[in-house]
Amino acid sequence: MSYAERAPARALTRHVECLWAQRALGPLDQRVVPDGCVDLLWWDGSLQVAGPDTAWRTVSLTPGSSIAGIRFRPGAGSLLFGGVPLDEARDQELSLADLWGGPAARSLCTRLADAPDPARVLEQAFVDRLPDSGELDPIASAAARALNSPEALPVATLADRFGVSPRQLRRRVTAAVGYGPKTLEGVLRLRRALRLLESGGPAAEVAAVAGYADQPHLTREMHRLAGVTPASVVSGVTG
Numbered sequence: 001m002s003y004a005e006r007a008p009a010r011a012l013t014r015h016v017e018c019l020w021a022q023r024a025l026g027p028l029d030q031r032v033v034p035d036g037c038v039d040l041l042w043w044d045g046s047l048q049v050a051g052p053d054t055a056w057r058t059v060s061l062t063p064g065s066s067i068a069g070i071r072f073r074p075g076a077g078s079l080l081f082g083g084v085p086l087d088e089a090r091d092q093e094l095s096l097a098d099l100w101g102g103p104a105a106r107s108l109c110t111r112l113a114d115a116p117d118p119a120r121v122l123e124q125a126f127v128d129r130l131p132d133s134g135e136l137d138p139i140a141s142a143a144a145r146a147l148n149s150p151e152a153l154p155v156a157t158l159a160d161r162f163g164v165s166p167r168q169l170r171r172r173v174t175a176a177v178g179y180g181p182k183t184l185e186g187v188l189r190l191r192r193a194l195r196l197l198e199s200g201g202p203a204a205e206v207a208a209v210a211g212y213a214d215q216p217h218l219t220r221e222m223h224r225l226a227g228v229t230p231a232s233v234v235s236g237v238t239g
Helices: 098-101 102-113 116-134 139-145 157-164 167-179 181-198 204-209 214-228 230-235
Strands: 002-006 016-023 028-032 038-043 045-050 059-063 066-072 092-093
Touching: 016 116, 038 116, 045 098, 045 102, 045 181, 066 116, 092 098, 092 139, 098 102, 102 116, 139 157, 139 167, 157 167, 167 181, 181 204, 181 214, 181 230, 204 214, 204 230, 214 230
Parallel strands: none
Antiparallel strands: 002 016, 016 066, 028 059, 038 045, 038 066, 045 092
């Protein structure tokens, strides 16, 4: 498999984490794990929106299959949905035509069909739509950033900081991200741990740095959300 990421245009840095492209060099069953993000995908001639996921899943790719994507930051993927709460797309892959309408999706497909750099075409399409996409929920976005920390505050404390009730905070984060604050906190903690393990960090040290109570806590949560163990990530054997 070949895979590459790059930074988005400056106009999208608040909304987009990265542009990415992937090609399967042979048959591939790829494990996809939750990351709190939503991706807009151009996949073998089809426009899809993936996520947010709450558990790992396997995607089968055929030799030569290619995907170009935009990965939206937690809370920003809601701009693709035109006001529809993001929890309605939880653990699903949707056609972009269902969200933007058939004519807009078909027009974008036409532009993508022969594009040498599909990810940049996707990026420009979203830049063009951004003025009509509405605004991010500032409290949900701020909460998502605050929860991406090894020392994330309790929901009640965050709610008090933002001047809303815990119930309101849960509702707003769920609508913007796709699931509630505690689930998001666990998913983001998993993401930190996977990155540290992939760089060769010892599991006990990774558990402490990423925000787990101890190494067994890391192992349980990683198995539940990603279907792998810390040792398998370090060794690169996660199939």
